[in-house]
Amino acid sequence: MAPETPEHDATAPGTPDAPHAPHAPHAPDELDTLVASWRTWMQRHDAVTDADLDELESHLLDRVDGLREVGLHDDEAFLVAVKRLGAVDELSHEYARVHSERLWKQLVLDGHAEPGAADANTLAAASGTSDRADAAGTRAPFWKRANGLAVALALGVGAGAAVKAAALLGADPAFFLRNAALLVLPFLAAWFVWRHRPPVGAVLAVAGAFAVAAVALNVFPWASLSDAQAFGGPVTDTELLASLGAAAALWLMTGVAYAAGRWRSSADRMDFVRFSGEWLVYYVLIALVGAALSALTIGVFSTIDVDVAWFFGEWVLPCAIPGALLVAAWLVDAKQRVIENIAPVLTKVFTPLFAIMLIALVVAAVLQWNIVDADRELLIAFDLVLVVVLGLLVYSYSSRDPLQRPGWFDRIQFAMLVAALVVDVFVLVAMVGRTGEFGFSPNKTASLGLNLILLVNLAWAAWLQLGFLRGREPFDRLERWQTGYLPVYLAWAAILVVVFPPVFKFA
């Protein structure tokens, strides 16, 4: 910052001094920067809301103006003004006493107190413009209120309607299984497009992925239903694998829309990972409460001899299950700033328990040495174990303060990783032996591939974790390894959709 000249103080507050035109615009900038950083600092206090900060900032600037009139520089005036506000902890405590409900932060539904996305907020603070909705007293249009609840609901209804329309057009169960992701996820992608405004290129890439998946899933000549039923299932193995692959691949592709096209950035990928975890938690909660509500409704109506179960089967389930997807996505966005994320909390609780379970499994396997004789579901079960281990790892990364030194939790994580690797090597040896004996089936190949992909990820993650514990790796490398690995899953999922069915002759 250029030092100010004494003459500058004589000018009216806020008006740049004309003779110093090249430097003068810096003066208000400096104050704006100071105020912006003060705001960021104050925002950490849960009891103080943005509206309070607007009020305090207005006061601060009044005080600064007053002090400048008696001859203080901007920065001096700012320091005195902040000091006069009082000790922040005391202030925050006082706000908390008056507004105790804020410590149990509420979800704001009237869109009045929450001025939209967090970035809009910091922008306003950084540029010093006071276009905050609550400060100016203006009302946002209805579709922007409550973080776009109206748009999310409309898209949710769209997703439900798409599923219901397919059902009314007489689609068979196999069609639903194949197209579940195609019917529902475009609405989620549309929500992200509306909410995060990705560039056109990213939108086209996402749309392209949906188009490719739609063609592959519906053009391939799947074996007819009657043939498949001979094997005891309603759909063929390749069909099932392609459906699962499509769901995974398209979810990751909607992440491109979520990241507003910045899919190369590790931080943005991590954001999408965070979103996915929170979304899952909310979705499960909504599903649980929804199921309880449905059961209660059916029960209550049956006491007066009115059967409503058909209505739930025909309408509520097909519309609510896709619709809740959008509501959960909206909730994650709306609550993001408001409440502590829950997925990392669950991670903290379950990582030690999972580590104990895996170590017990290693001991049991060594004592009995019978994993080799286990049945064919084995590999899939252990894929799930690896997925959970990775999930626990990634979600604890997502909420970890990267500057914190390694602690006991990181050691538990390391123990869990090593135990998972040992168990997996046992299983892998067994499975490779069996595959050599019985040949490749699509299921076995798919889970073997996934197993190897997860194994590589976990092995390197364990190595990095060891380096981190010994103080040789910065935490950032651990995080980058996980976010950098996401495209590998995308590629494998895409292979399941596009390559597997023809290779295994749609078996």
Place this chain on the structure above:
Amino acid sequence: MRIGKDLVAAAATPVVLGILAEGESYGYAILQRITALSDGELEWSDGMLYPLLHRLERLGHVRSEWRQSDSGRPRKHYRLTEQGAGVLAEQRRQWSVVGDLLSKVWPDDGGPRMRLAFGEI
């Protein structure tokens, strides 16, 4: 002379309500007014005024509104409600009782009690 913390806290509500009874105002101006009226004797940190104002608003004694100031900055103005005026009147009665009591206990001329206390009788 610094006025004690408890006394400042007790006086805060009637003082703020009294200033708002003069007409609608905003945080910084209220503090300026308090400083001017008390010759700088009654002081608390600037920020503490706002939780107090919010409590008064929550109780319904004052009402607030965002306005544009002359400099173009948004500013939250507070004004007394009817209920607040009632509370102010009530507080005023209470304080005048206390004031009367104090003036009898500590009469200006000292009075018999003071002379007793200082061992003059």
